Amino acid sequence: HTPDRHAIRGSYVTFCANPFTTPDALVLEEDGLIIMEHGRITQCGPYATLSPLLGDNTPLTHYPDCLISAGFIDAHVHYPQISAIASWGEQLLPWLEQYIFPTEAEFADVDVARRTARLFLSELLRNGTTTAAVYCTVHPQSVDAFFEESARLGTRMIAGKVLMDRNCPPNLQDTAQSGYDQSAALIARWHGRDRQLYAVTPRFAITSTPEQLELAGTLFQHTPGLYMQTHLAENLDEIAAVRSLFPNRSSYLDVYAKAGLDGPRAIFGHAIHMAEHDFAHCHHSGCTLAHCPTSNLFLGSGAFALFDALKPTRPVHVALGTDVGAGTSLSLLATMGEAYKVSLMAGDTRLSAAQALWLATAGAARALHLHDHIGLIAPGMEADLCVMDPAATPLMAQRSARCTSLAERLFTLMVLGDDRAIRATWANGRLVHARAETQADTAA
Numbered sequence: 044h045t046p047d048r049h050a051i052r053g054s055y056v057t058f059c060a061n062p063f064t065t066p067d068a069l070v071l072e073e074d075g076l077i078i079m080e081h082g083r084i085t086q087c088g089p090y091a092t093l094s095p096l097l098g099d100n101t102p103l104t105h106y107p108d109c110l111i112s113a114g115f116i117d118a119h120v121h122y123p124q125i126s127a128i129a130s131w132g133e134q135l136l137p138w139l140e141q142y143i144f145p146t147e148a149e150f151a152d153v154d155v156a157r158r159t160a161r162l163f164l165s166e167l168l169r170n171g172t173t174t175a176a177v178y179c180t181v182h183p184q185s186v187d188a189f190f191e192e193s194a195r196l197g198t199r200m201i202a203g204k205v206l207m208d209r210n211c212p213p214n215l216q217d218t219a220q221s222g223y224d225q226s227a228a229l230i231a232r233w234h235g236r237d238r239q240l241y242a243v244t245p246r247f248a249i250t251s252t253p254e255q256l257e258l259a260g261t262l263f264q265h266t267p268g269l270y271m272q273t274h275l276a277e278n279l280d281e282i283a284a285v286r287s288l289f290p291n292r293s294s295y296l297d298v299y300a301k302a303g304l305d306g307p308r309a310i311f312g313h314a315i316h317m318a319e320h321d322f323a324h325c326h327h328s329g330c331t332l333a334h335c336p337t338s339n340l341f342l343g344s345g346a347f348a349l350f351d352a353l354k355p356t357r358p359v360h361v362a363l364g365t366d367v368g369a370g371t372s373l374s375l376l377a378t379m380g381e382a383y384k385v386s387l388m389a390g391d392t393r394l395s396a397a398q399a400l401w402l403a404t405a406g407a408a409r410a411l412h413l414h415d416h417i418g419l420i421a422p423g424m425e426a427d428l429c430v431m432d433p434a435a436t437p438l439m440a441q442r443s444a445r446c447t448s449l450a451e452r453l454f455t456l457m458v459l460g461d462d463r464a465i466r467a468t469w470a471n472g473r474l475v476h477a478r479a480e481t482q483a484d485t486a487a
């Protein structure tokens with residue numbers, strides 16, 4: 044019996060191409076088998092063909108009536124903010140002041156950080172999310188607490204210490220130098236350690252001095268494989284403040300670009316209010332934009348111009364972000380459903396279910412330069428999977444019984460689904476979440 048070998052059987056979906064450029068990019072294996080060993084997928088394909096490879100000793104889990112996908116990827120989320128999700132009444136800047144800064148200040152206590160990191164990561168897994176780009180707080184120990192729990196679970200995570208040296212409460216302020224030194228120490232400790240990856244994390248232009256942005260750019264540009272994450276052009280009051288703080292910059296994005304905070308692995312949250320030259324700059328420099336529809340609706344920030352960002356003549360990398368606590372759900376299924384609605388508001392192109400799934404899996408992996416590791420169900424990929432149940436609730440069962448195509452089944456999942464529709468989650472070849480039995484399971 045080979046240790047650490049496991050197989051799962053069921054319908055699975057993956058991609059053979061980008062569904063924004065290629066029709067029929069989504070592929071379905073109706074009765075599939077996925078064999079995993081030492082955290083990777085070693086074989087996958089039709090059960091009928093591959094089952095002889097199982098031998099007598101490979102444990103097999105069967106998920107009948109489910110749809111298996113690569114694990115979801117959340118390209119923008121704040122773990123400390125789960126405690127402040129659903130805070131009433133404000134747009135971005137007063138919302139930060141009233142609700143978010145006081146919540147993040149609690150992370151001076153490392154026990155708060157540890158407890159919250161555990162809850163947050165277990166919630167991600169309950170939602171089928173196996174990789175996320177995560178903001179911690181300004182406290183370095185909030186990063187240690189997060190990566191320690193992720194390493195224990197075996198999940199692939201991107202995270203970093205928030206940098207803020209102005210325009211925030213004194214108990215949340217670092218300095219350009221202390222922020223640099225603390226980030227460098229965290230990079231040495233965590234970046235590339237098993238599956239953990241570090242992101243230099245200046246919160247946004249308002250809360251960093253030009254000196255802090257410069258030093259963050261130095262770190263980002265000089266460490267191979269490092270990520271950078273920040274917020275960009277989310278809210279009109281925010282944009283006006285950035286303009287008055289940086290009068291010599293030609294645009295909000297230019298503030299970051301001049302500091303060396305652009306390029307591959309730079310992830311910008313929101314990017315709602317963008318000019319054509321901003322998108323063109325992102326295309327040429329290889330930046331990634333995180334589309335955060337539930338957050339943009341919740342804070343009244345606006346509608347991200349997805350199909351403009353993806354314009355075929357100069358496509359920009361885009362992935363989906365939940366942006367909890369401004370986002371209202373950690374579910375990428377719910378986020379895909381909201382992205383569909385926003386696509387109807389923002390323009391004339393309608394997001395398809397296959398395209399939405401791409402933005403939450405293989406497309407996100409490509410946008411994060413992790414496509415050799417995650418985002419597809421294919422041999423050699425890391426074994427991160429989510430098992431979706433299209434009949435998770437009586438309503439979903441009723442609706443999905445009438446579905447006649449894969450696209451329709453996926454669409455009902457993303458419009459109606461959330462954590463209840465995640466039957467199981469596997470990370471690094473191990474079962475990390477199994478939904479409690481529902482009436483539907485019992486009846487089956």
Ligand code: GUN
Pocket residue numbers: 121135139143246247274277338366369
């Ligand atoms: N801009 C700066 N900080 C934040 C944050 O925590 N959430 C959101 N949505 N926008 C921000």
Ligand code: ZN
Pocket residue numbers: 119120121274312366
């Ligand atoms: Zn955010």
